[in-house]
Amino acid sequence: MTTSGGETGRTAQVLTVGQLFLDLVYAQMPRPPQPGEEIWTADFGWGPGGVANAAIAAARLGARTAMCAAAGDDALSSLCRARLSDEAVDISGIRTLPGWALPVTASLGYDADRALVTGGTPAPVPVEEIVLDAPDAEVAALDLKVLSLPWARAASARGTRIFADIGWDGSERWDPADLDALDACHAFLPNEVEAMSYTKTDAPLQAARALAERVPLVVVTLGARGAVAVDSATGEEAAMAPVPVRARDATGAGDVFGAAFMVASLTQWPLRERLDFAGLVAAITVSRPGGASTAPGTSDLLPWLDAHPETDRGRFSFLRDPLAQVGRLPFVPTTENSHREHHNHQETRP
Template identity: 45%
Template sequence: MTIPSPQPCHAERFEGAAPVLDPLAEVRSEQDPATDVYLTGPVFLDIIFTGLDSAPVRGTETWARGMGSSPGGIANMATALARLGLRTSLAAAFGDDMYGEYCWESLSRGEGIDLSLSRTVRGWHSPVTVSMAYEGERTMVSHGHEAPPPEEPPECPPPARACVSLLVPGRQEEWIAVAAGRGSRIFADVGWDDTGRWDPADLADLQYCEGFLPNAEEAMRYTRTDCPRAAARALAEKVPLAVVTMGAQGAYAVDSGTGESAEVPAIAVEALDPTGAGDVFVAGFVTGTLAGWPLADRLAFAGLTAALSVQEFGGSLSAPGWVEIAAWWQHVRSFDDQSPATLRRYAFLDGILPAACRPWPLRRAVPTLGFRRS
């Protein structure tokens, strides 16, 4: 399906400010944990160059038409969750350099993410990734060193409705089992296996997970299949909910508990920068799952948030909030050329969204490392 390309901007948030919308309002109770979603992992400073017509050529200088800077790594998903109104807790190491200070303030004060379980490491510089976006793809160069272990072992994950983990081939994370034992719903993604083994045994932590959300290539390699849908069905034998993203083809999911499957086509947009789109998809799907939405609605919502994100700079900088989503839906309904199927597919938003409070198109976020406050 094709829809008008939005120009999202991000509503300003300050420490202690209430989100525009709480998607879990109808399911909350006094007995609920204070944290909706817990995450842990490395935070990078992302520097993103966009507007490149092709890959840089050796021995030449290439000028990019656009540039953005923002916290990256696990910060992409943490920001996406927070902008959707979920109470997000992040445990990460931050360098004591200016990059680390900028990332900490952006996440804590700018996005309202709880960093009480995070730490600043003296003498350790922040990891950095430079991402170059062209031809709808991206090439990245990263530099950094693993943070030294804390002097005292970290506390166990806090009680939380859900946790999101990035599975690392060949490594099990003790905290995942602890969190699952406390009743947290665990959702997992996985990175590329540089070893080339693609050994299903490396996914041992799936035994503690409710949902697994790899992309098509990863899913097919781990399941030894040649079809994303077959891969999803195979993964559903290992985890209750398997979701496989298929790029321009959309996403396919199998719920082994109910026997239900769903497929939603992708939204056709002009991509400025795909950095962090997968993280935004996971955040959208987790939000819908915790809110109790039907499976197809969760897939559609996740795909929509990812589609909005690729039309902006960077990972965390591009994650949409409810204001952007509401403005997009209001704008789409005003076009007479939208297919009835498209309008029906996203009609569930009518019962969720706040009224769009800003005219279309929205101004873009300022993609800089940050200006000094006067």
């Protein structure tokens, strides 16, 4: 298989799979609107949402990125396809479902939080079937609750590292059986409430250690307080301090953090630096209005750090050198990266 750049390897470096939406993001609202009232906000953005948040963020960071999802034959689906193509995301894995219209989500941000309203219906074809259209990739992001185990095990055997997250358990049963698909995954990225609830632990790091007994790499996100991570394959543990910013819109911040962490996993940076990189990219995103559609590109990172010297203080020197010298991230060649990580994955699964 040959990539568009002429390099022999996988079709994509990063693959995202899931539900696609069109997102309309209204941030910095003074309050929720009352019946009969119209509220204006200048902090507005729009773009492909859901699974597209991570795809766009990864592509802007220079990774060859593909997306696998369902779309309709309506005008909004066409609009999202065009926007994704403009972002250099490979959309060959998007399946058109005639007669179905893409759902639209409005994110209303006020009181340092947000409310979501979605119009439409979920895709009538399950993700487990859609993922069969997915191209080969080095790393892939999926929701654990809809992960297709046969596909995941086959992809893992080919060297794809699967990064899984999991949504809120509305039943609040936190059944450990929900995590059974972790056996096919390389990494798990829950938030602190999810991690502690599933493991019945009292602290994020304790939860990460418990989960690392089931999956090689665990990152527990702590919102504005940063993240903690445990890599059972290397023995590394790390805590990420937050990057201080004035948050204007947190819509899609988790998706952007996860995408940046996956992209960083294509380098040889140690765990702490991968976390810091993801934290930086997410922090820049939340400091801008418009949600994940404002995720930074590689060329944005050094100017942002130069404008915020109090944030750097040597913390991001690992990032400055490759960006200053070659203008891109120091990705490991595909074959070397896949072989190394697949070997580590196998060692944790005797």
